[in-house]
Amino acid sequence: MYISGFTFIRNAIKYDYPIVEAISSILPLCDEVVVAVGNSEDGTRALIENIGSPKIRIIDTVWDDSLREGGKVLALETQKAYEAINPQADWCFYIQGDEVLHEDSIPAVKQAMLTYKDDAKVEGLLFDYIHFYGSYDYVGASRRWYRREVRIVRKRPGIQSYRDAQGFRIDNRKLNVKHCGGIIHHYGWVKPPDKQQAKQQAFHRLWHGDKWLEENVGNKNEFDYSQIDSLAHFTGKHPAIMQPRINNTNWHFSYDPTKGIKTPLKYRVTGLIERLTGWRMFEYKNYRLL
Numbered sequence: 001m002y003i004s005g006f007t008f009i010r011n012a013i014k015y016d017y018p019i020v021e022a023i024s025s026i027l028p029l030c031d032e033v034v035v036a037v038g039n040s041e042d043g044t045r046a047l048i049e050n051i052g053s054p055k056i057r058i059i060d061t062v063w064d065d066s067l068r069e070g071g072k073v074l075a076l077e078t079q080k081a082y083e084a085i086n087p088q089a090d091w092c093f094y095i096q097g098d099e100v101l102h103e104d105s106i107p108a109v110k111q112a113m114l115t116y117k118d119d120a121k122v123e124g125l126l127f128d129y130i131h132f133y134g135s136y137d138y139v140g141a142s143r144r145w146y147r148r149e150v151r152i153v154r155k156r157p158g159i160q161s162y163r164d165a166q167g168f169r170i171d172n173r174k175l176n177v178k179h180c181g182g183i184i185h186h187y188g189w190v191k192p193p194d195k196q197q198a199k200q201q202a203f204h205r206l207w208h209g210d211k212w213l214e215e216n217v218g219n220k221n222e223f224d225y226s227q228i229d230s231l232a233h234f235t236g237k238h239p240a241i242m243q244p245r246i247n248n249t250n251w252h253f254s255y256d257p258t259k260g261i262k263t264p265l266k267y268r269v270t271g272l273i274e275r276l277t278g279w280r281m282f283e284y285k286n287y288r289l290l
Contacts, residue, residue, distance in 0.1 A: 007078075012042070015199040021239070022096065023056065026101050032086060075161040100185045122176065123154050129149060130234070132187050134225040149286060177289060185239055
């Protein structure tokens with residue numbers, strides 16, 4: 001069984017992406033990892049090179065900064081990495097620059113890839129997500145956070161990164177997938193407030209024009225983490241590869257539910273139903289679960 005990893009990154013140092021941890025977390029499962037390194041303003045390429053693994057293969061790309069609608073450039077960069085994967089790959093493991101696979105998930109993920117390797121009906125594998133917000137101690141606890149996403153796909157003609165690289169499509173339809181039992185820790189909302197604000201200003205340029213940015217993001221120096229509806233204390237264990245970064249945290253965040261955004265009534269009701277039954281009503285699924 002041949003496993004290819006793939007990802008894309010740009011300005012990882014400038015915007016404090018845990019890309020080294022992201023790539024390192026999937027290396028034990030992969031025979032190669034293709035990294036599309038975009039034209040950066042910092043030492044991102046050297047950062048990737050310094051991981052020092054012979055499995056890593058860098059392709060240099062140039063982002064089309066004119067694609068300021070729907071995050072299309074993110075899907076395009078994902079696709080560049082996917083297309084560069086070794087054609088013999090049985091499975092392709094996609095990881096984004098702010099996602100880390102927990103090492104405890106490796107046995108289950110590997111077993112799922114072996115189990116469904118020769119089952120042509122299974123086009124991808126589904127992961128559970130934990131979304132951190134503000135600090136490494138809090139996780140999102142409302143419907144705004146997606147619960148699951150496809151991160152392993154086949155190497156097949158017709159598979160495309162979808163919209164803003166959130167998921168995948170094959171021949172313009174959702175992939176048929178199996179749940180693999182793996183857990184992805186998402187750290188995109190855990191950065192020092194100054195770097196989070198800089199990231200928001202740059203990130204939203206991929207979706208919106210200057211007027212929207214001025215009205216909704218502004219020119220503040222720091223991101224306001226207090227504007228969140230519902231968080232919960234994280235009681236689990238972070239991936240080991242993340243521990244040095246966590247130990248070096250140099251900012252403090254505390255959550256006061258009285259100062260956040262009030263959750264709309266319909267979401268409070270559906271949230272209560274989910275807590276009682278485990279069923280998330282009206283959940284959007286970027287896949288077809290077999």
